[in-house]
Amino acid sequence: MDSIQALILGLVQGLTEYLPVSSSGHLEIGKVILGEGAEAGGLTFDIIVHVATVLSTLVILNKEIAWLFKGIFKPLAPADGNLSLYRRLNDEQRYTLNILISMIPVGVVGLCFKDKIEALYADNILPVVGCCLLVTAALLAMTHFYKAQEKETISPLHAFIIGIAQAVAVLPGLSRSGSTIGTGLLLGNNRQSLAQFSFLMVIPPILGEALLDFKHIVSPSAEYLAEHGIEQPIETMPLIVGFIAAFISGCIACKWMIALVKRCKLIYFAIYCAIAGSVALYFSL
Secondary structure, X not given: OOHHHHHHHHHHHHHHHHXXXXXXXXXXXXXXXXXXXXXXXXXXXXHHHHHHHHHHHHHHOHHHHHHHHHHHOOOOOOOOOOOOHHHHOOHHHHHHHHHHHHHHHHHHHHHHOHHHHHHHOOOOHHHHHHHHHHHHHHXXXXXXXXXXXXXXXXXXXXXXXXXXHHHHOOOOOOOHHHHHHHHHHHOOEOHHHXXXXXXXXXXHHHHHHHHHOHHHHHOOOHHHHHHOOOOOOOOHHHHHHHHHHHHHHHHHHHHHHHXXXXXXOHHHHHHHHHHHHHHHHHHHO
């Protein structure tokens, strides 16, 4: 992979991580379009650009994150009467608890089934991307035509269901933001709070995955290179270029997506995903 390919793929990752069009699916499509050289680096490059978009989330939502950290260390409300433990929590502690609850499904899938799932489509990924993009399109279209009464706060049950949607979105072509925001809207959650929750809930899983794979990034073994079909480790400069491109474009896309969710504009992404999925299936024939 050269720096130009890394720049293009970094921009693709940053822009599509937050837009409901599947960043993983577009990365795979981008690698096919850019040719064989773009495949070099594989998982290492993917992790680097994913971490870059997580950092863009920290920058754009820094006030919300600071609000959470300030609140989680406050003492619980007094145990008056039959007040449950959950009701004794303040808003920040409840929000943090919901994020932790949403992490359970993706944690189980990531630790127990990730390698098995990836092995199912390792040799022929484009048809999977195409089908999953069509599923994303259908989900986004449903949110346009089905209008549930909006709830101001996300409940622990809804957080868990949204977490299941995130876990299913490990498949390339299933948009993580599209799955979580779409599921949350169908459950009747507030659009603005849902977009913010969707972007915050992905931070721990991505950082956790990056931490687990950090040793492969620093010093990849021969077994790791063979497993991922990489003849040699990716050079440092493409990683830096991809990281910067993903970070800057991620900052732009994060702010844009929050505004789009408020304005109920997801139907346009449903149309786009339907077209992109059809194109991917056509070229996979």
